[in-house]
Amino acid sequence: MSVATTAHTDHHDDADAHHHHEQSFVEKYIFSTDHKMIAKQYLITGLIMAFIGIAMSLLMRLQLAWPDQKFWIFEALLGKFGQDGVMDPGIYLALVTIHGTIMVFFVLTAGLSGTFSNLLIPLQIGARDMASGLLNAISYWLFFLSSVIMVSSLFVEAGPASAGWTVYPPLSALPQAIGGSGLGMTLWLVSMTIFIASSLLGSLNYIVTVVNLRTQGMSMTRLPLTVWAFFVTAIIGVVSFPVLLSAGLLLLMDRSFGTSFFLSDIYIQGEVLAHQGGSPVLYEHLFWFLGHPEVYIILLPALGITSEVIATNARKPIFGYRAMVASILAIAFLSTVVWGHHMFVSGMNPFLGSVFTFTTLLIAIPSAVKAFNYITTLWKGNLQLNPAMLFSIGLVSTFITGGLTGIILGDSTLDINVHDTYFVVAHFHLVMGISALYGLLAGVYHWFPKMFGRMLNKNLGYVHFWVTAVGAYGVFFPMHFIGMAGLPRRYYTNTAFPYFDDLSDTNVLISVFAFITAAAQLVFIYNFISSIFYGKRAPQNPWNATTLEWTAPVEHIHGNWYGDLPKVYRWSYDYSKLNKDESDYVIAGQDFIPQNIPLQDNEEEMNH
């Protein structure tokens, strides 16, 4: 892998011709094949989906905190499902389902990985564009189509899919079991099928680009950790998403063509169904074979972004680069052999439970290494506390808090009594929801200048971060405790069990924190939109970073760099490196050495 140059030098000789080619509006902004434009399309679509997803969670929190109150907002937003301001129990489950689906797939998979893989892979490895610009554009438009279908399923007569984001059959297979399993569920499956196609096209493109299009000198061990994370994420996606596709197709057949992959011995609404011999447990296995790697598909890009942002703003190399790469690889491998920890009490053989406990707790080791390495990177740094840096530190914090409770849930014994309670909800929201959102936001704050040529306002960023940080912990830390009281998730109201009456104050507290946190996101939306148009113009390298994207011109040009592609002579973390006699930095007065600067006479070569 050391010889990473590829024979694309010929084609950018004529790159200049491209620059002068006038693009029509449609070519430039809509059906663009330029990775930078596609990244922005992913980001904006992802943010719109996030708005919908978060709004849904607020409706749920309103219902959970005050189950016997009426809210006009229910009627305004849910129509007949919120008649007279009372939320329909079925639509609550639909909100649970679509909130989960949107946040997991549309925001944190496509919105996060889609945005930053597209933006950063070519720019950070020194490539003119993705390996295939056309496939990349198709990938985005499939994602857009699947988003449209998912959102339109909200307007189906009998309601959208309501069987939880995991859509376990038979509930998801039988319209007799719940209204949302009719047309709403069909649209869910169609949308997800298109989404998977989009994700696979994107991932294959990322992999090929990283393997083939690295510029001269950019060996694998000189790649920024962002690119490593995106690369490995894409591999996990290619390995696991097809399994979800097959699960979805089999479910579609059970629903529409009378097959019995997942159904057996069912009596519903006074009628015995003909299905015989299938098993819902099979579906659970197939689903979680994607479902668990999916957690890392979400998380690894966020951790990659954090690595880059922390190193740049700490003005220090990331501590233990090789250990970081090794833990990304270890997490990727282990992520495909831990899915059974979602199924300890599913009825599968308890021996399998033991195996999955073992592999699950193993994955804590590389995760711990990453956390310690982040903390060490801060140690003796010269921290520039930009909003992106704060979000990255916030990510490390929630990643630790949420990750630690994973040790409880990953232990098959302990899972017995907290499985499917609010303890789980608190755990995964902290470790993958909030952490990944922080990663996404850190990325937006850090690379906004690269995307839009303008800067975000830092003070609004500070307000955004601190309110969000306080709110997120306010929501999810107390939530563990109502979970340990045995409160199940996905309950429309807890009033059917007087035993839970004393939890209602805590539920109010959680909801209040949720509303405050959501309000803080409005500050971000304002900052984002106004900065696109009126933000301060960005300098070429605002954060004094070493990676190649900051050597590209601020204005977006087809092919990324004027003239030749930059050559790489060093790894991406030469921050605060001193010269041989330790009197000053290698480049006097400048605490960073971009990757395209050749080795200087006064510096020691490091083995990176």
Added chain:
Amino acid sequence: MTAFLIIIVLALLAISFWQISKIYKLSKPSGDDGVIANDKDNDKQAKIMLVFMVFLYGIMIYSFVSLSKFYLPESAAEHGPGYDQLMFISIAVIMVVQVITQALLHYFAYKYKGKKGNKALFFADNNTLEFIWTIIPVFVLAGLIIYGLVSWTKIMNPDIDEDTLVVEIYAYQFDWRARYAGADNVLGKANVRFIEGVNQLGVDETDEYGKDDVIVNELHLPKGKPVIFKFRSQDVLHSAYFPFFRSQMNVVPGMITEFGFTPTITSKEIKNSEYMVEKVKNINDIRKKRSTKLVENGEQPLDEYEFEYYLLCNKICGVTHYNMQMKIVVEEEEEYNKWMEEQQTFGELLAKQ
């Protein structure tokens, strides 16, 4: 409640006004460029970081002090104390790690705030350090894994002899039934295809073993006697969750799943336990307050609450998932036998027809 709600809404409104006014102020260009952190920002943000750390520890302490009372009462099943012990050890371990790492993270973020002229330390690698923090988690986790797996194997493979009570828990949208194996302690065969008329659980009417089965809506268990549950679902996935017995198993249509435990505390005993007396009193205070409101609005007041063990559904199963529960009564064996004698067997049920 409404007053509380109004206060919160007002507070939220105030916050949003405050935020909006701040937005205008903040978005006005000030002395610096407003986009990249300078020394002043670093200093201010580092201080806020310390304040945030206080908040983080504050909310952790608050949760442990005033919310840990929500933890379930002493386990009413034999394997439960072991479960609780493992839980407490695990929580202790993770909280130690949490307290240390969060302190380091936030303190470093404060201590090493950037300043012009400061030099960061070029510190890229240290094999000893990395070895240490790889090996420590390895040992801690190995301990937890071994402890956990020993308990898991014990819980999931209960000893079954002829003395073990066999009970089928039958789930359907949106209720539970229990079927006792009867005098022969063997459940009759069953399948949804046999469901007809009074035979709501689809027990095979020709199977002799089924004749003495007893089908009820309320689960009674004798104290101190091991019981093995066989779970069967009629329609969709459900999960039989017995929080007070630290037990849970999914109920899967098309297959029979199992879980066993030995109840150790009778309903009467737990009702009179210190924990439960206080909890129920607190709950009834809350309910009384709510009732007053309800009566004011011309609605029915809430009933006074008395604790009973319950079984609840813990896998999303449809619209009324939130209210799929069955009462459980744990009693002394004599009381249980007496109750059992009063129940009608499946054979009697059919004969009556």
